[in-house]
Amino acid sequence: MPARVITITSGKGGVGKTTGVANLGVALALEGQRVIVLDADIGLRNLDVIMGLENRIVYDVVDVVEGNCRLQQALIRDKRLPELHLLAAAQTRDKTAVSPDQMASLSNDLRSECDFVLIDSPAGIERGFQNAIAGADEAIIITTPEVAAVRDADRIVGLIEAAEKGPATLVINRIKPDMVKRGDMLATEDVIEILAIDLLGIVPEDDNIIVSANKGIPIALDGQSGAGRAFRNIAQRILGQEVPFMAIAAEAGLLGRMRRLVGRW
């Protein structure tokens, strides 16, 4: 079966695309899938750092596209999971170094090597974004429950629909249940009401993400942490398994009311 090529994008910067790609890659690999994660943020590469593989980069995506190396030489095997590979972005070039057509062609080449290609899109709507979605079959939109992020996500949904890569699915990241309860943060329903796309999953705010990002150890490897479990939950849903959305609870007493966040699905 040919691989599914999924681009993870957002519009807004800093909402969790790279973290999402790294952790969903890990979570899918833990489920036995062969995964290639591809960093399309040329010039500002981060996926290698989040995965702890920055010391192992010899060739990057620009080298592959320019024919300086074979694809196999550029694929970096993950330290912990043999079925997970990284194709890093270039740090010394910029987004004009590859074209959407080249990215589409590369995505096709990657299809035969794995079950899933997860593409980390840069922020924005310009060339980097165009590069990232060119080869995609599907798109996952990441947003945080904040007005500015949702505004940008809405723009992206429109662009993805126009590029006929839709319908996209949604991951709402960095949810803080006590703030939602106080009315200081948008609830899941508020976000979905504007974006009007299917919810793929929700991820709670988790300080461990900061630690794991700095250490280069994706949090999905830790089955205990809130965010880690959330990514594993989302990976299962990507695989078509019918699992309930994660229940995100702040403290024990709020558990019942927090289930309202999870929604009707």
Place this chain on the structure above:
Amino acid sequence: MTQKVATRIANGISIKGAKEGLVVAIGEGPWPDLVAQLDNDLQRKAAFFDGAHAIVRVGTRELATEELRQVQELLSANRMQMSGVVTSAEKTAEAATALDIPVALQSDDSWPVEAKPQHGEEPEEALFLKRTVRSGQTIQHPGHVTILGDVNPGGQVVAGGDVVIWGKLRGTVHAGAVGDDSSLVCALVLAPMQLRIGNHIARPPEEKPRDPRVPEIARVQGDGIVVEPWSMNRP
């Protein structure tokens, strides 16, 4: 069908949206004045008409090739295209042919009377959209616009006529965009970021964000825009 009146007016330029595109009607008056007025009108409304195809109606006026070329240049300077000429004067028809522009030679020498679209008279072709307008998208139309869906924050609707949103209006809307203060904006949920009718702009009060529970209509009254709940008794 549209009612045409064969009355001459002193103010000789009219630009309207119609089924066939934009119609620029050139009427009576000294040629230099007309050209100046056309230039003025086009510039004022340029953003709105961007990329439009315009049919120029000249009526019985005889135009030399150079004069018609002036009109063509004015249009393309404002990013519009002269796609056709309608006239009953043979000389004008020849001028059009010399410029390689399709021409319709007809004996009907009437043209739209009003300089601005009068509300409720010549019905513009209305645009009916069945989708949500997302952030970053713009819907632009010379006539009335009806949308079955929402207009999200960051989305924009610009209409020469009225705007009806059968959904939540949370973006920006400009009705009567060619300067028609009699246009209306209606929505099931009227909570726009910014509302413009004709030459008026309004924004929601900052102290309390709008959370209307009933459909509402916005219209110009006096110096500003007022919003009223929809009532069945209203004409």
